[in-house]
Every structure is written in C-alpha cells, then in structure tokens.
Amino acid sequence: MKTSQINQAHYLLPDNLTKKLFLDTLKSSFSLKQVENTTENFSVLDNFEWRLYQKKLMAIRHKDQSISLWNESDLFDDELALKIGDITSQSKFWWDFPDSPAKKTLKPILNLRALHPVYNGVLKIEEFNLQNENGKTLVFCQLISICDTERPRIPIMRQIRISSVTGYIKEYNLADKLLLGLNAFEPTLPPLDSLLGAIGVSPQIYTVKPELNIPANMPARAAVSSIISTMIEKQRLTEHGIIKDIDTEFLHHYRVAIRMVRAAIAQLKEVFPPQDITVLKQRFGNLAKETNYLRDIDVFILDKARYMNFLPESMRNDLLPMFDDFEKNRQTEAKRISRWIGSRVYRKEIEELQLLFSNGYSAVETAWSEKPTIELAVNKIQKTYKKIYKAALKINNSTPDDEIHDIRIDCKKLRYLLYFFGSEFKKKKLKIVLNHLKSLQDKLGIFNDLTVQGEFLKNYLIQLEHKPKKDIMLIASLGGLISTLYTMQIQERDKCIKELAVFSNDDNQQLFSNTFIVSSRGLPKAHKRAKK
Amino acid sequence: MKIIASYSIKGGVGKTAASVNLAYASAKAGNETLLIDLDPQGASSFYFRIGASKKESRSYFFTKKNRLLKNIRGSNYKRLDILPANLSFRNFDIMLSSMNKSKKRLKEILSSLEDEYDLIILDCPPNINLLSENVFNAADMVLVPVIPTTLSERTYEQLLNFFQNNNYKKKIIHPFFSMAQSKNKLHHQTITDMEQRYPVFMKSIISFSPEIERMGIHREPVLAYASKKNHVQAYRTLFNEIVNVLAKDK
Numbered sequence: 180m181k182t183s184q185i186n187q188a189h190y191l192l193p194d195n196l197t198k199k200l201f202l203d204t205l206k207s208s209f210s211l212k213q214v215e216n217t218t219e220n221f222s223v224l225d226n227f228e229w230r231l232y233q234k235k236l237m238a239i240r241h242k243d244q245s246i247s248l249w250n251e252s253d254l255f256d257d258e259l260a261l262k263i264g265d266i267t268s269q270s271k272f273w274w275d276f277p278d279s280p281a282k283k284t285l286k287p288i289l290n291l292r293a294l295h296p297v298y299n300g301v302l303k304i305e306e307f308n309l310q311n312e313n314g315k316t317l318v319f320c321q322l323i324s325i326c327d328t329e330r331p332r333i334p335i336m337r338q339i340r341i342s343s344v345t346g347y348i349k350e351y352n353l354a355d356k357l358l359l360g361l362n363a364f365e366p367t368l369p370p371l372d373s374l375l376g377a378i379g380v381s382p383q384i385y386t387v388k389p390e391l392n393i394p395a396n397m398p399a400r401a402a403v404s405s406i407i408s409t410m411i412e413k414q415r416l417t418e419h420g421i422i423k424d425i426d427t428e429f430l431h432h433y434r435v436a437i438r439m440v441r442a443a444i445a446q447l448k449e450v451f452p453p454q455d456i457t458v459l460k461q462r463f464g465n466l467a468k469e470t471n472y473l474r475d476i477d478v479f480i481l482d483k484a485r486y487m488n489f490l491p492e493s494m495r496n497d498l499l500p501m502f503d504d505f506e507k508n509r510q511t512e513a514k515r516i517s518r519w520i521g522s523r524v525y526r527k528e529i530e531e532l533q534l535l536f537s538n539g540y541s542a543v544e545t546a547w548s549e550k551p552t553i554e555l556a557v558n559k560i561q562k563t564y565k566k567i568y569k570a571a572l573k574i575n576n577s578t579p580d581d582e583i584h585d586i587r588i589d590c591k592k593l594r595y596l597l598y599f600f601g602s603e604f605k606k607k608k609l610k611i612v613l614n615h616l617k618s619l620q621d622k623l624g625i626f627n628d629l630t631v632q633g634e635f636l637k638n639y640l641i642q643l644e645h646k647p648k649k650d651i652m653l654i655a656s657l658g659g660l661i662s663t664l665y666t667m668q669i670q671e672r673d674k675c676i677k678e679l680a681v682f683s684n685d686d687n688q689q690l691f692s693n694t695f696i697v698s699s700r701g702l703p704k705a706h707k708r709a710k711k
Numbered sequence: 712m713k714i715i716a717s718y719s720i721k722g723g724v725g726k727t728a729a730s731v732n733l734a735y736a737s738a739k740a741g742n743e744t745l746l747i748d749l750d751p752q753g754a755s756s757f758y759f760r761i762g763a764s765k766k767e768s769r770s771y772f773f774t775k776k777n778r779l780l781k782n783i784r785g786s787n788y789k790r791l792d793i794l795p796a797n798l799s800f801r802n803f804d805i806m807l808s809s810m811n812k813s814k815k816r817l818k819e820i821l822s823s824l825e826d827e828y829d830l831i832i833l834d835c836p837p838n839i840n841l842l843s844e845n846v847f848n849a850a851d852m853v854l855v856p857v858i859p860t861t862l863s864e865r866t867y868e869q870l871l872n873f874f875q876n877n878n879y880k881k882k883i884i885h886p887f888f889s890m891a892q893s894k895n896k897l898h899h900q901t902i903t904d905m906e907q908r909y910p911v912f913m914k915s916i917i918s919f920s921p922e923i924e925r926m927g928i929h930r931e932p933v934l935a936y937a938s939k940k941n942h943v944q945a946y947r948t949l950f951n952e953i954v955n956v957l958a959k960d961k
Binding site for chain 1: 743745759760761762780781782783784785786787789792826827828930
C-alpha cells in the first residue's frame, strides 16, 4: 500500500551482543526465515570533494565491479538502489557508465571528477523474515554487517532494520521491543554519517576556493603569509591525485592554488622585501610552468565531443588522429608529472616554500608589512578596479585582443583579492560585486579559451608539417576547426566589450567605492579601540 | 490504477493460480499490488498463508473504505497486499441487492483505493450473478482462463453472450488458455480452432504442470519457488502481455 504507514526502525547493535543471542531472542517470539545472505568485498565510493556525501548519497562498488547508488534513507535496500552494471574496475567517470538513471544522477554531481574508493571492506547482508507458525511473514528484518578486509569475521558495524508488514503492527512492535531489550540503539547521527563514522571514515570536504576569515586589523604581512600558507596546503592536498592520475581536476586545482599564491605574492608584494619577491615569483612560477602542457592537453581532450561537433558530420572522424596523438602525449606527460611530483627534488622544494609561510614570513619590516590588512586590501582592490575600468573605457572595436586579455588578467587578480579579503567587507555588497565580476569573467574566459585553443591547434598544425606522411583530411579538418574557433572568438569579443561597459559604468564605480572602504565601522572593536 | 479480474463462470479452470501468480509478478515488477480474494473459499488467501478474518463482518466491503483498509494484510513479499476472503463474502449478492446502484458498488469502493495501488487483481468466485456484474463494471480487464476443451469453449461463449445481452463492453474480455496439455490432441485442436475464431486470445498459454499443482503444499506462488521452469515462466510472460494490453487500452 503506497500511503500506509510502513513502520521502520534502524538500530545499531552493541559490539558485545553475540549473533547467537540476537537470533535466539528473535526466535523466542518468531520463526526466522532467512531469505538472503550475501558476503562480498566492497568499496565505498566518492569523489575527492565528497560531493556524493554532501548530496546525502552513497555509492558502493561490488565485487563484480557493478555500482549501487542510494539515498541515505534507503541505504542497502537492494530494491531501491540505482544500479550501474556492465562496467569494469576502470569505469570511474560518469561518461564511462551506460545510460541509466544512476548515470543521470551522477553526471551533475561528479562533473569531471572520478569516483574512487574511500573505504574497502567486507559487506554482509542478511535478510530474515520474522514469521508465525504458518510461515506467514509478520515483520521484515535486514542485518547489515561491515568488517575490515583483514578481519572479515569481526564486524566493526552492525545495523539492523525492521519494517512492518501491512496489518501486522502488533508483531512489529513486539520485534522492536525485543531489539531494544538487546540494547540495540538508534544512531544519533544521520544514516550516512553514522555509517561512515562506524567504519572510521571521516569526509574531508575539499574546495580550492579559500575560506579565509582574516581579521581587518591583522598585520598585513601576517595576513598574506596566512593566505599563501592556506593555498599551499590546498595545492598539496591535490598531489596524491596527480601522482595516481585519478582525474584531471587534481591538476587543475593544483594550478589554481599556485596561481592564487603567485597572485598574492605579485599583488601584495609591498609586504615583502623587494629582493625576496623576485625569488619567490620565480620559484612558484617554475612549479606552475612544469604543468602547463599537461593542462592544455587535458582541456583539449575533455572537450573532444565539442570540437568534433564543430565540424560537418562527414569530417568529424578526420580529427580522430589528432586526438589519438593527444591521448598518447597525455599519457607520457601525465607519467612525467606524476614522477616529478613524487620526486624528492619536488618535495624538498615545496616543503621549503611551505615552511617559509607556515609560521608567518620572516624578513625585515617593510612600509606595508605591519599595517592593518584592511588598509592593504582596500588600497589593492580599489587600484585594481580603477585599472580595469580605465582600460575598459578605452575599449572599442579596434582595440587589439591583447588589451582585452590584459583586462581579463586584471579581473582575475581582482577576483583573487576578493577571495582573500572578502570577509572584511559587507557581505551583501560583496555578493553583488562578485556577481558582476563573475559575469564579466565568464565572457572574458570564453574569449581567452578560444584564443588559446586556436593557438594550440595552429602549433599542432605546424608540427604536422614535419611529419613524413601528410594526412590531408586531418589538415583540412584542423583548418575548419581553427576558422570556427576564430568566428566564435569574434562573437565573444563583442560580448566582452558590452559586458565591460556595464562593469565600468557609474553605478558600478559607485558600488566599488562604497563597498571597499576603511571605515571605523568596518573595523573590529579591538582595532577601533587601538585607533582611539 | 488498473483493475484486472480473474474470472470464469466455470470452476477449477486456474483462476486462483493465475490471480496469485500475476499478483506476485506485478509486485516483483515494482507495482503496488492488491489481490482481493472475492471467493469465499479463500484459496488465494490460503496460498499466501493468510487466514480469513474471524469476525464475520457484513457490509463493510462495499461501504467503508477505512474498514476495508484495516482488513488488508501484507503478504510475504514486498508491495503485494491481500484482502483475504471472508465467509460473509458468500452473502455478497444479498448484500448488494439491498443497496442502490447495486451493480456499481465494487467499482466505487475500488476507485477509492486509487492512491494506494497501481494494480488490483480480483480473484472471482465461479458464478454469474450480481457480484459478477459488479466485477464487469469495475474491471479494466476481465481475464478468462479457458481450458482448451469443448465444455470450456461453451462457457466462454455463454460469457460473451451475457456481455452482449447486458451491454457490457466485450473488448475488456481477454481469454487465455489455461491447464493446456501439449500432448493432448483435443487440447491442441481446440486451441487452434479457438485462436482462429477469437483472435483476442492472449498469446501466452499456461500449461498444466505438477509444479503449479504443488502450490497448495508450498503455500506460495509457483513463481516464488519454481520460477525457472518454462511452464511457470508463462505466468510472467502473461503478465507482460497484460501490461502491454493495458497500456494500449489507455
């Protein structure tokens, strides 16, 4: 019955309760009919950012490599699982899965991330029907046990679920009473947290975007050190995934984190002695440069389907040799980067850099190093915005592309400044500013990507010249692709120019000067007192 | 929600075996299913190990939805509920004749279960009376098991005539061959003849099988204990065929 109140209870069984006592207690009032009994090695899956967990979903990979996906309220209910079959142990991205409701659910959650094991263990599922002497089922009962792979007989978690059968509520209540008599207890946490807690897995939510809460009156150098230190930590969290080549997002986030470190060093350079700046820029620059090529190919391969669609259907397959080349190059390059990040030389370098900032950068005082952070923040944000709107005012249809790219870079700098110091300003206004900025950056980003991709293809085309055997159709399709990208680039340029006009209009100028100010109201109490 | 009646004027033709197994197949396919045992003998209820309710209540069946719901029992299988038979069901005709709209009472009460079930299967007693007419008014499909013998053929024709004479829609009648014996020449001939004369016959044929006979010993649908046997799987194919027919009728 759909709307009948099917009663259901979930309990955890106490560690000291023996299976025999558990079964004997139920047998005192019911006949037990076991209808299912399976034991298998399994893995709990999630992506690096724990996005499934955040969506209150759980996926497990079975021994036969198939995947079951549940809402946390239906955990281990075989009938309610969304299933993915016909896959191998290598199938880890949504696009590796056959079309199914599970794939549809996972696509927006996983995005470019891989599903990878976050726990390996042994899963035992037993289903008993509690029956009367006529063999009529009165209560459904499911016992889930999870054991460590190394000690597959000793459960580290046992969860029992009983569900009522329509018309037999008294019997359900009796079973419930029997379980409570055995000290079965209700988990205090939501089902997924309770399960992960019991098997000793604690989700570490990861996002590359820093959530810094820097006090407005913190000395500027200490604040910048803390920003850089946070970003290096984020960068380092991605290393493992790059070494194992789990998915392309690890490298992407690695690069974003370094970019923010470099932005902090370059933009907030006044807090460091000038001679240190040159060295720091170079050391972090080297780390970023090393990964440029791999990221370029990653972006290309990820967009394969889009590129193919730019061409007439009959020419699409002609592009395949290029993608085969890219795949081969990627493999070689990914191995190289994996070795590099795993190397002692790299570790020594990154650990040294990390150490420089982890307890506050120590060097001689500079004009800005001890000033309150808010003053540095306001100065930099205002200057960067002014630079953008002044440049934007000069933009017209004949402005060279390079100038638009420069504005894009300044916008990125501004965005990072807002990430670093956003907590020091009024939330509502900041949100409006960020929305404007995001809209502009999206358009500039597309424009830039098209330019970079066009260049990348041109370079590939030039390389083809040196090949002994010329594949005319590949060359032709590349030509087609480059010209399509160029047409799109022109269209995007127009959109950028329009968006820039909005971004630099009087209202926005006003918004910026109102939002980013050093007012006594904007400062925390301690600072106000100090000023007095 | 759809309502299927497993119905025949004649007894012992496999109505209950069909009801029980189709209900099981339906629940397994994910439908919230209710099997109503209208036959006071209570064979369907017996197969699901559910005893008749002790109190012999009278008219709740056609009047009080809540009391009807209270008498529903879950089976040993998820999504499959049973409304067990009750000896008072033998008085349905007397009860109905004293009510107004006496031919549409069943339809009314069943339509009140719309939110609860995807499919209701009525296991009907072998009769043609006021209760049967209620069934004809309520059902989206009247599924008629026909043993391929001359006598069954005759009863089937009687049913068609009854529908014709009483203005019921003949298109809801869907006969299928039941308890057919492949080695029996007469069965073979009757099937060929009747299929020609009545193209409306379902393609699935339920054969006579000792496995099905043993349902009384197992006290569960044959699909639950011998699902791999060919003869038994015919119930599942019959169910799939029914689903297709119901979808087309939409």
